């Protein structure tokens with residue numbers, strides 16, 4: 106694996122997220138607005154929101170004070186590499202965005218984005234289970250086989266979807282959903298996170314994120330159960346950047362079980378590594394994946410008593426407390442070997458009741474990824490928005 110230097114974070118990078126004066130003609134973002142000058146407060150109220158026929162609502166642009174904060178103060182600190190366990194390859198920025206700006210961004214995204222409480226049916230053999238996703242979700246982006254291009258001048262609402270290779274219009278039948286371009290506010294963040302990643306990789310490889318998934322955990326009752334983001338549609342060794350905003354929550358990780366008798370004593374927190382691959386490799390179907398995350402919550406362990414262990418390593422769970430502005434980048438073999446979760450949090454303590462937003466950036470390589478992400482993060486139910494007076498998500502539209 107390529108060696109990364111953390112010092113590189115404080116050197117100027119060719120991939121630094123200098124905001125272009127105008128958006129490129131070809132992009133997955135839904136706006137084409139020049140950046141405000143840091144002192145120009147008038148722009149804050151006049152920048153038009155991102156609009157697109159696929160959006161249920163116009164989505165506001167970042168207020169200039171947040172944008173300036175992101176532009177000048179990220180990464181707030183060099184990341185820590187966590188790779189002291191088998192197959193684990195993480196970058197932990199603590200924080201990536203300075204706390205005050207991260208808290209403003211949390212309030213902004215909660216207020217401005219459309220959210221969904223998705224229900225779906227998980228099938229396991231002949232058994233069907235109705236799942237209520239235990240958090241609010243929303244998603245933007247399209248896999249790499251399609252691209253949004255601007256049809257008329259710099260009017261972002263005229264972004265149309267074309268085939269990436271041929272530039273011909275994408276047939277309506279290609280997707281079971283209507284892909285949404287990443288709105289300007291999240292696209293700004295995407296470019297910054299990409300640049301931070303490129304700096305962290307010795308080969309300066311840009312992960313080229315084309316999806317942005319957002320989770321909102323309203324309280325300690327909201328959660329995501331143990332899963333890995335290792336679907337085939339993300340390609341091998343996916344790079345997933347995961348940003349936390351708002352209330353602090355625990356991020357748990359545990360190694361997947363091994364195939365051939367490696368689990369010798371889970372209660373003692375020990376597993377034995379052989380050359381065998383982890384049990385649950387890439388390619389789980391979407392239904393399996395979601396049923397793992399939301400209903401079952403963990404994968405079964407397998408052991409076959411005949412095999413010979415080669416080495417022992419601790420199998421303790423890893424716990425990382427994620428505060429506002431912190432970012433974890435999961436890379437390399439992490440997804441195919443490790444599970445992660447945000448467990449429910451009991452109690453009435455402030456951090457247990459405070460909301461948290463998680464933004465992940467990923468790259469999907471085939472249309473199956475687009476169908477999957479919209480199915481499980483937008484679904485076919487109602488659209489909700491944050492109500493500042495009621496201090497909760499309120500149903501705004503029954504069918505978007």
Ligand SMILES: O=C(O)CCC(=O)C(=O)O
Pocket residue numbers: 318320329334347356445446447463465
């Ligand atoms: O909220 C988080 O930090 C994790 C979210 C996550 O794992 C996911 O959306 O796949």
Ligand SMILES: [Fe+2]
Pocket residue numbers: 332333334445
């Ligand atoms: Fe995940």
